[in-house]
Amino acid sequence: MNASTHKPIKNWVLGLTGGIGCGKSTVSAMFEKLAITVIDADIIARQVVKPHSHGLAAISEHFGAQVLNPNGSLNRAQLREIIFADTAQKTWLNNLLHPLIREKTLTDLHSANSAYVVLVAPLLFENGLEQYCDRTLVIDVPIAVQLERTIARDNTSEQQARSIIAAQMSREDKLNRADDVIDNNRPLAQVATVIQQLHAQYLALPAKK
Template structure:
């Protein structure tokens, strides 16, 4: 596997935007949320397992998984969340590791929102990058995306506290400002990760 950075952060901190900035610079990206979405498309084995575990209450009348209902359930019930994780995480872990191993980029970003909470893929990453912002910004941003404030707070309560995330991370991007500041922070870390990858034996890109 290439040199790997685990990108994580709380809801609303801007993980996807940061990952997009890294991708524009040539980093390989493996996003576990994207993998999870693929796994829960209609007709998959994973969806069948979810229906078996939770019944029809999390599905629309046409048989499609209602992600909003499922999210509301698992973030209000720790046992339900544990059951869902037992269904999803082994497959996500396997697919993410395989996709990362196939990438030919100098380094890869594994985007794992619950990297600390589940330790999923932790053994595969060389460094942990935290995308951080103030908690009130997390709530404001998530609400702008269409989530109810009480739902956002429930999700935040299920995740590690901001101080715990900061204490466990190797690198931190403060994403409390605007996109220009985020881009500059990403560019700085991109160069740092390239140097680390080359020290471990990655082949330098032609345009560097």
Template sequence: MFNIGLTGGIGSGKTTVANMFADLGASIIDTDLIAHQLTQTGGIAIPIIADYFGADFINADGTMNRPKMRQLAFSDVAAKKQLENILHPLIREQCEAQAKAASGVYPIFVVPLLIESGDWSARVKRILVVDCDQETQITRVMQRNHFERTQVLSILSAQASRDERLAHADDIINSMADLSQVRSEVEILHKKYLNFAIST
């Protein structure tokens, strides 16, 4: 099955671009959204996380304590790896289930850490990178998440560099352009992807 892996650094505009593709009929499978669902109240990852990291990493409402886990993951490589070992297989299962059930013209997997996580590159037919410069990312995340600049820089340092992402890209959308230009680029790629989907 023809599919797309959409990626980009934090604050790059992935969600905006994915929503534009959805409007054109693509099925969007968002790994961040799946991860949130897994760590919400009643999420299947919650008891596993509680067992490994302790009950203090679970909020009173049954959700994962994201700020506490984020702080640990960025300061402890082993803890970050363990969290990934818990979540990634569950995310993969959900991705496969959603792809099978998808009714869109082709599926797009939105994977923020597609380049970093190795096996994703082999699981998609094309890699679409949503790109912007680092200062734009920092500004967007500070405004959206109300993070300090140092927090954003810490997150960026744990992600692939802009050059690394672009080196893996089959297609690139510049999210620093105005929305009408971004939408035009999406429409051009959509037609291209439709042709690939039909011929695959």
């Protein structure tokens, strides 16, 4: 459902989520190939801290030059180390970024024109973004697969990968809250077939008035 404090979003929204390393980007790209608008909260999170943005200025003022690269961009690895070692700093950062991300997300949702729109957010449930969604879809893989993919993709340690997974909502809780689930621990051709089937179901749902 949509929050009553904002004007209604004109087309219905599919919230797509899953833990780190579950393959959300791969699945969302398949929806894009079906001419569905995809709004990715991770991309928006990068946009609100780009050079010369209000978000980056506030971060550099709070944490100092150590979180900036020589070219003035955000040093994400350094910031990640700080906030995972200090809960208070993580809370400060979340309090800064979440409203900025939410505002940009709502702007993009209102401007989408496809039959429905996919909102991709790793913390969809944790950050209350499901309130803007009409259905939710969880991309699911076993935790061992999450670890393997995250370590390989991000060149991070197993300890840090485990810390990131532990900081997210549990796999079980996500599955319990989902309207739909895709098992992404199988060949991509099989995943694509499931998405085609879901897409047909979504197109058949009544349009929002």
